[in-house]
């Protein structure tokens with residue numbers, strides 16, 4: 001089964017004989033009109049006489065895969081986290097969408113520190129693994145959140161129960177960002193976007209240079225109070 005939107009688009013391109021980039025454009029324009037990624041894919045498949053049930057993505061499997069990659073190698077995860085944080089701030093082709101990064105962080109925060117494996121060998125293919133994480137997380141948010149032309153507008157109806165908290169956190173924090181607020185990825189404090197550096201509040205950014213551990217990305221879990229999605233906080 002395909003795990004990412006790109007895998008699925010490639011499969012559809014192969015099965016229909018339609019060029020990948022033409023398909024991608026058509027799907028993008030469908031999404032802008034308010035269709036979900038999967039609905040668009042499945043309608044194209046049906047139009048071409050293919051069985052739409054063969055074109056599915058399972059958000060649960062995607063989340064499990066991301067978690068497995070992150071747990072597998074502590075130092076690799078540390079490197080990927082740093083690269084992704086830079087890519088969120090980058091413009092143009094290198095830009096990593098904020099909702100996908102928020103989903104990444106939610107999965108990262110869900111792993112307890114003892115569950116990371118420390119590998120003795122240095123990671124072999126950081127670029128490849130980073131690309132894989134980017135594709136998995138962007139696919140994940142496209143599935144669990146509801147989108148329109150303005151971006152995320154809620155939680156997808158089809159979002160499975162075990163991913164609703166993640167989807168809520170992504171939605172809520174993305175909306176905060178649209179209002180000029182950002183949750184520091186280190187301490188979880190809510191600050192003005194203009195008062196951040198490398199996605200952290202200025203205090204944490206000042207400390208970051210001597211703190212090269214995942215703790216930086218983990219402190220938010222221990223924090224109490226504002227900044228995290230409260231249970232029962234309904235947004236539909």
Ligand SMILES: [Zn+2]
Pocket residue numbers: 184185186187188189200201202203204205
């Ligand atoms: Zn901070």
